Amino acid sequence: MHDDKAKKPLAPLRGRSFSWPSAALKISLIYCFFSLLWIFLSDSLLEMMVSDIRILTFLQTVKGFGFVFLSTLLIFSLTYFYTKKMHSAQTHLRTLIDTIPDLVWLKDADGLYLGCNRKFERLYGARESEILGRSDYDFVDTELADFFRRHDRAAMYADKPSINEEQVKYANDGHTEILETIKTPMKDESGRLIGILGVGRDITLRKQRETDIKVLTQALEQSPVSVILTDPERRVSFVNRAFEDTSGYPAHQVVGRTMEFIDPQSNAPEIVEQIRDHLAAGKAWQGEIKSRRQNGELYWEYAYLSPVQTEEGEVSHLLVLKEDISLRKQQEQQLKHQAHFDALTELPNRVLIMDRLQQLIRDAERNQEYVVVMFLDLDDFKKVNDSMGHDVGDLALIEAARRLSGAVRGGDSVGRLGGDEFIVLAGHFSQKEDVQVVADNILERFRRPFDLGNREVLLTTSIGIAIYPSDGDTQSELLKNADTAMYQSKEQGRNRYAFYTDALNQSISRRLQIEGYLRGAIERGELMLHYQPQYDVSSQRVTGVEALLRWNSPELGQVGPDEFIPIAEQSGLILPIGRFVLQTALAAAKRWIELDPDFKLAVNISPAQFRDESLVSFLQEELAKHQYPASRLELEITEGILMRGGTQVEETLAALHEMGVCLSMDDFGTGYSSLSYLRKYPVDELKIDRSFVNEMTVDESDRELVNAAISLSRGLGLRVVAEGVETAEQLQALKELECGVVQGFWLSEPVPQEHIGKMLERQARLPV
Structure with missing residues (x-):
């Protein structure tokens, strides 16, 4: 057709x-x-x-x-x-x-083209002469041609211009456009419909902008930050959903009304003035402000206010972006609190307390006053922590913090440095004597028992005191010297306070010197073992030895074990030193056990070694390595180890007992509950402390205590050893009390390894 x-x-x-x-x-x-x-x-x-x-x-x-x-x-x-x-x-x-940028065409009533302009020629990729007399079916697919015909007929039958949107594809380069078409019916002079005039305008860019605006509007609506748009007079023209949710104000109550973007009553005047100056100058401003919700609640926001300018530079709108940062501010406050306060006791921590100390020093320097630094350490807190558990230990720390806070003056500061160490800062003292009043008040508060979960515990404190400016003029110096004085108070018997002196500083210097040289002493070959023989009282034969550590330092000379062992304990060096002692002693005793199969080696085990979870496995390896029978090894432990109790202590004791290692309770009689430990733990031997042996020949009560210990051991089937025998009278008294084994300077001082071998060789040649 x-x-x-x-x-x-x-x-x-x-x-x-x-x-x-x-x-x-x-x-x-x-x-x-x-x-x-x-x-x-x-x-x-x-x-x-x-x-x-x-x-x-x-x-x-x-x-x-x-x-x-x-x-x-x-x-x-x-x-x-x-x-x-x-x-x-x-x-x-x-x-x-032809000059018109729009597409123009003319069709007759049958849809055949009667004319078109050059822009339309580009659509179909044909000249006008090639288009005339032809229909859309000759240029596009049937589906699109049907679409055009339906709209053409609709326009003709409507008898008025019809506006539609149609998407077309240009034949010359294949690009597509969205056209807004206006199709007007054409009639002759008699009113007969003769065709249709069409004009198509490219609205692709407009549609894209409409889409962009729609997407932008949706993005603004879905944005998690509040968006507000106003005219230059601050009348609101748009708010998004986040603004409604955050502020509590519905859009209809805000749009069209003048709005203040910052609450002048809730923000610093300089912030309010700064914002107004920026906006008046046409500049953007951003920063943190406080806003008020509809219900009156204040909250923090991060705001960005920016004038929107036209191409001519005139302000047409004001854009306001706000983000609710209340949670972030709360977290910042929490982090700030955590950074400056102890989580357990809520006391100021080291950071904050040192800052306060610096401020006190500045004030004291200006006002010619004293500043007092008290360094406190809870006495025997570790025993509470180990025996009762960390939860109970935490309760003790909390109660200690409460008592300290109640003992000081209103303007003083109490802080926790860590562990069981506390600090008190006191300023505005005019005379040093007033310091004692505060220290005495603290000690008095700690004399009452601590109620820790239905258990009452006596927990005292030792206090070291340093005073500005006589004991130091810097934070670190005052803290160090107060710490030094605190150690002095512990050495003086605990539950007391001590003022810093220059002599104390010398003592600490000696301690630090010992600790420094003790590190690496094993590698340098400075540590050695001496052995003190143990004798059978009846036969006076050597039945064993106790290994005793000696240190000959090239820099310090001979350093006694009473001086360096506590330092090794506190510094953590005791673990490698303890392993060195066991390895060296077992290597030496391997030869001695060949000379006397009943020979026993006694080695002291420190509390730190006993807490070492690898102790049992280490002993097993060393005993196997040196082929030394476990039953001939005796580990001397103090009552303090047994006092701590707990699962770890019980498991270690049981494992050692199962191996066949003998356990000896050293310094027996100096504790207050030794008998309960004898019943509870697998102890094989009691070692009577030298303090009782020394006085037993001059003090009848000490003699009776030694007799009771020997009788108790005999009744429990335990071996008993008396140490510290220094006179013939003491030896005779022990012999009369039927003590089994003795050791002391009267019989033999500690000697090098080779002397023990010679003793055993001579003893082997003697008749039994």
């Missing part, structure tokens, strides 16, 4: 802008006027000039030919004039239509 019609293309209706009826009427009127004028004038003129009929007839004939010629020339001139005018109008119209 469409192909048949394409063979008879209709001429494009380009001239509808020029009025042919008007031109024809003008030509007809001119021709009529000319004809009438010719007839009347020519006839009258001939009659006046010629009277001869024959000549007149000839001239009438010539006049007729002249009329034909002149009328023809007149009609040609008029027609040429109006045709040229019409062509000029058509050219102007065509130029105008």
Whole structure:
């Protein structure tokens, strides 16, 4: 059907802008006027000039030919004039239509193209002459052509312009555009529908902008931060959902109203002024502010306020972005609190307390006053922690913090440095004697038992005191010297306070010196073992030895074990030293056990070694390595180890007992509950402390205590050893009390390894 019609293309209706009826009427009127004028004038003129009929007839004939010629020339001139005018109008119209950036086309009632402009030619990739008389079916697929036809017919039947959006694809380069089409029905003079005029405008960019605006609006609505848009007079034109949720104000209560973006009553005046100055100058401002919700609640926000300027630089809107940072501020406050306060006791920690000390020093320097630094350590807190558990230990620390806070003056500071160490800062003292009042008050508070989970525990404190400026003029120096004084108070018996002196500093220097040189002493070969023989009282034969550590330092000379062993305990060096002692002693005793199969080696085990979880496995490895029988090894432990109790102590004791290692309770009689330990733990031997042996020949009560210990051991089936025998009288007394084994300087001082071998060799040659 469409192909048949394409063979008879209709001429494009380009001239509808020029009025042919008007031109024809003008030509007809001119021709009529000319004809009438010719007839009347020519006839009258001939009659006046010629009277001869024959000549007149000839001239009438010539006049007729002249009329034909002149009328023809007149009609040609008029027609040429109006045709040229019409062509000029058509050219102007065509130029105008082709200049239009929109697509323009004309179809007849059957959908065949009657005309189009150049922009439309690019759509189908064909010249106008190739488009005329053809339909959309000749250029696009059937589905799209049907779409165009439906909209064309809808426009024609509507009898009014129809506006649609249509997506088209250009044939020349394949790009697509969204067109807004206006299709207007075309009618002839009689009102008969003859076609449709279409104009298509590219709205792709507009649609993209509409999409972008829609996406932007959705993004603003879904944004987690509050978004507010106002005009220059601060009248709100837009708020998003986050603003409603955060502030509590619904949009309808805000939009159209003037709004203040910062609460002047809740923010610092300089912040309010700064914001106003920035906005007045057309500058953006950002920072933290306080805002108020609809319910009156204050909350923190991070705000960004920026004027929106036109291309001409004029402010058209004000954009406000706000983020609720209340949670972040709360977390910052928590972090700040955690950074400056102890989590357990809520007391200031080292960071904050040192800052306060610095401030006190500045004030004291200005006012010529004293500053007191008290360094406190809870006495025997470790025993509480180990025997009762860390939870109970925490309760003790909390109670200690409470008592300290209640013992000091209102302006003083109490802090926790860590573990069981506390610090008290006291300023504004005019005389040193007033310091003792505060220290005595603290000690008094600690004399009452601690109620720790239905258990009452006596927990005292030792206090070291340093005073500014006499004992130091810096934070670190005052703290160090107060710590030094605290150790002095512990050495003096605990539960007391001590003031810092220069002599104390020398003592600490000696301690630090010992600790420094003790590190690496094993590698440098400075540590050695001496052995003190143990004798059977009846036969006076050597039955074993106790390994005793000696240190000969090139820098310090001979350092006694009473001086360096406690330092090794406190510094953690006791673990490698203890392993060195066991390894060295077992290596030596391997030879001695060959000389006397009943020989026993006694080695002291420190509390730190006993807490070492690898102690049992280490002993197993060393005993196997040196092929030394476990039953001939005796580990001497103090009552303090047994006092701590706990699962770890019980498991270690049980494992050692199962191995066959003998366990000896050293310094028996100096504790207050030794008997309960004898019943509870697998102890094989009691070692009577030298303090009782030394006085037993001059003090009857000490003799009775030694006798009771020997009788108790015999009753429990335990071996008993008395140490510290220094006179013949003491040895005789022990012999009378039937003590089994003794050791002391009267019998033999500690000797090097080779001496023990010689003793055993001589003893082996003697008759039993």
